[in-house]
Each structure stands twice: as structure tokens, then as C-alpha cells.
Amino acid sequence: MPRLLIQLESAMGETRVAASPDTVKKFLSLGSKVAIERGAGLAAGFVDAVYGNVGAELVTPGDEQFWGQTDLLLCVHAPSEISLQKLRPGATIVGLLAPYSNSALAAALKSAKLSAMALELLPRISRAQSADALSSQANIAGYKAVLLAAAALDRYFPMLMTAAGTVQPARVVVLGAGVAGLQAVATAKRLGAVVYVSDVRSAVKEQVESLGARFIDPPEIEQRPDESGGYAKQASEAFLAAQREQLSNQLAQADVVICTAQVPGRKAPRLISDLMLDRMRPGAVVVDLAVEQGGNCANTRPGETVDRNGVKLIGASDLPCSVPNHASALYSRNLVALLEPVLKDGQLSLNIEDELIAGCLISHNGEIRHNNVFNMGGSN
Numbered sequence: 167m168p169r170l171l172i173q174l175e176s177a178m179g180e181t182r183v184a185a186s187p188d189t190v191k192k193f194l195s196l197g198s199k200v201a202i203e204r205g206a207g208l209a210a211g212f213v214d215a216v217y218g219n220v221g222a223e224l225v226t227p228g229d230e231q232f233w234g235q236t237d238l239l240l241c242v243h244a245p246s247e248i249s250l251q252k253l254r255p256g257a258t259i260v261g262l263l264a265p266y267s268n269s270a271l272a273a274a275l276k277s278a279k280l281s282a283m284a285l286e287l288l289p290r291i292s293r294a295q296s297a298d299a300l301s302s303q304a305n306i307a308g309y310k311a312v313l314l315a316a317a318a319l320d321r322y323f324p325m326l327m328t329a330a331g332t333v334q335p336a337r338v339v340v341l342g343a344g345v346a347g348l349q350a351v352a353t354a355k356r357l358g359a360v361v362y363v364s365d366v367r368s369a370v371k372e373q374v375e376s377l378g379a380r381f382i383d384p385p386e387i388e389q390r391p392d393e394s395g396g397y398a399k400q401a402s403e404a405f406l407a408a409q410r411e412q413l414s415n416q417l418a419q420a421d422v423v424i425c426t427a428q429v430p431g432r433k434a435p436r437l438i439s440d441l442m443l444d445r446m447r448p449g450a451v452v453v454d455l456a457v458e459q460g461g462n463c464a465n466t467r468p469g470e471t472v473d474r475n476g477v478k479l480i481g482a483s484d485l486p487c488s489v490p491n492h493a494s495a496l497y498s499r500n501l502v503a504l505l506e507p508v509l510k511d512g513q514l515s516l517n518i519e520d521e522l523i524a525g526c527l528i529s530h531n532g533e534i535r536h537n538n539v540f541n542m543g544g545s546n
Contacts, residue, residue, distance in 0.1 A: 167199050168514040171236040174203040174227045177243045179469075181209035181490035182497060184240035184261060187216045189498040193505075194221050197512035198238075203227040210490040228252075237514050240501055244282075247274040255279035256531055258516065260501060262286060262299060265528050265539050266431035272529070272540045279532035281516065285500070286430065287539065289525035297504035297522070301345045302496040307485040308349030308426065311453045312338075314485075315422040316357060318471070318478050320449040324358025335360050339416050340379070341437050341462055342426035343370040346455055350424045351379045359422070364413055364437075366405070366427075385412055406435055410442060418445040425454040425462035431539065434459035448476025457481035 170193055172185040183206045185193070190200050201223040204214055214224050225232045233252035239245070241261035247270065253259075256279060263271060263284040275282050285299040295301075315338075316323050325335040336359040340347050343365040351374065354361045361379035363370075371381040385408035417423060417438065423446075428434050434456035443464060446452075454466040465472055465479055472479040486493040508515055508523070518524055528536050 167197060167512050168237045168509060169235050170198050170200045170238045170240060171225075171232060172200070172202040172206055172222075172240050173245060173249075174206040175242050176246065179484055179487055180242060181487045182242045182494045183207040183210050183212060183490075184242050184494075184498060184501060186210075186495050186498045187212055187220045187222075188495070189502050190217060190222045191220045192502050193509070196506060196509040198509055199223070201225045201232055201236075203229075207494070210494040212491075212494070238505070242497065244271060250274045250278050250280060253278060253280055256281070258283065258514070260285070260505065263528070265536070267540065269540055272534050272537075275529040276532045276534055280529060281527065281531055282529040283504070283523070283526045284528045284539075285504075285526060287526040287528065287536065288504075289521060291521065294522055294525075297500050299497055299500040302500055303486040303493060304344065304346040304426075305349045306489050306493050306496070307455055307482070308346035308424075309353050310485040310488055311346070311424050311426075311455055311482055312350050312353040312357065312422075314480055314482060315424065315451045315453050318451045318480065319422060321421055322358075323354070336421040337419055338362070338422040338424065339364065339382075339413075339420045340424045340426065341365075341413075342428070343367070343374055344426060344428075347424070347426040348373060348377065350426065351377045354422070354424075355379065362416060362420075364409070364416070366409070382412070382416060385409055406437070410437060410439055413437065414442045414445060417442050418447075420446065421450055423450070423452045423463070425452065425456055427462050428456045428459055432459075434462055436460070436462065436464065438463040440464050443474060443477055443479075446477045450476075451478045451480065453480045453482050455482050455485070458483045 193200050202217050204224050230252050239259045244263045258281040260283045265284045288294045322333050323336045326333040338354045338359040338361045340350050340363045343363050351361050355378045363374045363379050364382040366384050374381045452463050454461050454463045456462045457466045457468045466481040468481045468483040470481050
């Protein structure tokens, strides 16, 4: 019977948990024994008693006995190197492990002879959609980014007709039409804004317009980037320069800009320069979801709001942590979708020939796979 352990997250500001009471019940029904560290779900609204009532064993955080007996560790972020050494050789870790350029993680997995599945590397195939944690968390980030912008903006979002006259709707520009960007579009439209979207991929135009937004066609130059594996490819500097010139006029008229453009494992493209910010009106708001990867906008800082000549620059890092209950519920369902096929007949069996498993298995019993990911340049 596989022994599962859900850890109490130790990363600064992390409020999510890798299993909800509902998913604990699911794992138990699959023939697993489930332990959860006390307090693991408290910040997400899941108290210890609820986990105990559904059949989980409550354990002391960091208890070496339970870590040493664990077959499968579920986490949001990778445990510390010291914690990894507590796991028995051959144990498997599943979570958002931040593998890009992470040589320290590779060394720790190799030293402890552990297997690890990084959810960032799930292949973009239809069979993986229900396990796609990046998308479930990006959805939340796109939603919350618009709420942050609305709270910081000096104007209404919707058009209002009042006795004192008509108030025009806010003008929102969304950079990037991935999962976060499309959710930002939908949320801004629900709040009544007029929304424009810029993306390097002309193929997303139909999706953008189906949500009621207006698509800003990419610059017509050679070697225009498209996408690879469901993500936008990294654009050339020539393309980015043409795009910045095109966006400058849009931003000069914008009340809100939501920045979501990212390339996995690479530094985020710089889309908004100081000169472009100079043209924005005082009172406008920029929310940069790519701030941890270097930022789409100049001068944004993770977790901070910078006032630049009256323009508020919000470095919106870790937004899913601000909606921990639903973020945890969705994330834990992603884990169930990924692991249900490998928990069969009371056994944990990783089929490394399976496309889904092979795509995200970065280490197998200490043997490092995907060395190209660990050696990538740029920041995660």
C-alpha cells in the first residue's frame, strides 16, 4: 500500500496545500495510505480535523519517521535539501519543483536517489489538460490581477450613466493571450471595461474576440514568433522592438495594463520600456504577472507597488496564494488527475515510457533526466 505524505509548505508567503480533504478521500479510495502534516491546509481553509475525519493520519511537521516511510510526497514547492534527505531512496516527489536552471535540486535528487515529477514540464497534450497545474494557477492569477488593478485604479471599470453625467468605461490592455491573459480579459469584460489584447501569436485572435475583446495584430515583420508546445516562442529583439513601438500608442490611451507574457525557463520579454511608461497618464495601473521572471514592464519589483510619475506599477508575484482555497482545490485535483493512472491495485508504478510521465519525470531513482532543463539559462 503506497504511503502518501502531504507536507506543510515552508516557502515564504505560500498559503496553498497539495491536497484537499476531497482529494485525500480519492487517494484513499485508490488504495493508498495518506498522512498530512498538521497545519498544512489551515491557510487554505482546510482544518486538521476535516482531514482526520476523511481518513488521513495527522503527523508532526518534519517527522523523520514518516518522511522515511513515505513513497510519494505531494507538495506545492520542492522541500529543502535537508528535508529531501529524510526521504527513503526511491521515493517520489510531485509538485511545482522549479527545475529550470536548478542545479541544486538536481544534485539533491541525485544524492538522495529520489524520483521527481515537475508539473512545469507536463507535455501540452489533450490527455494532460486535467493535470495542468500551471494553467489552473494561471487562471487564478489572471482573475486576481484584474481585481488588483480595479482596486488601484482612480476610475470606474464600467460605463455608468448618472445624474451627474456619463462615466466612460476603463480601457484595459492585456499583453499575452495565454491562460492568465484570457482570464484577465474575461474578468475585465465582466467588470465592464473595454479590452484590447496583444499577443505574438495571431492564432489566438479568435479566442480573444470570442470573449468580446479587440485583438491588436502583431507587427508584420519577418520571423514573427508563433508557438511551440502550446506556449509562445521566445521572440527576437527585432520583433520585440516593433511590438513596443506598436504598443506605445495603445498604452498612452490605457487606464490599465495587465502583463502576462512569459516563456518557460527563460527571462520574460521586456514589452514596456521607460519611454512607453512616460506616455501613460498619471493614475494608470500596470500589473506585471511576469515580474518574477524579470518582468514585462520596466521598473516592476516582485511583491511591491512602485509609483512612477503617478503610474502605479504592481509587481504581482504569487497571486494564486491570495486565493488559497480555490487554488489548493484546483491544484490538488491536478495531482489526482496525474497520479490516478500510476496508483493501481494498491501499487505505485511509474511507466517511464508513458508520454505524460516521461515529459515531467526529471529524476528517476536519482538518475537525472531532462538535463537540458536543469542547464537552461534565464530564471524560472
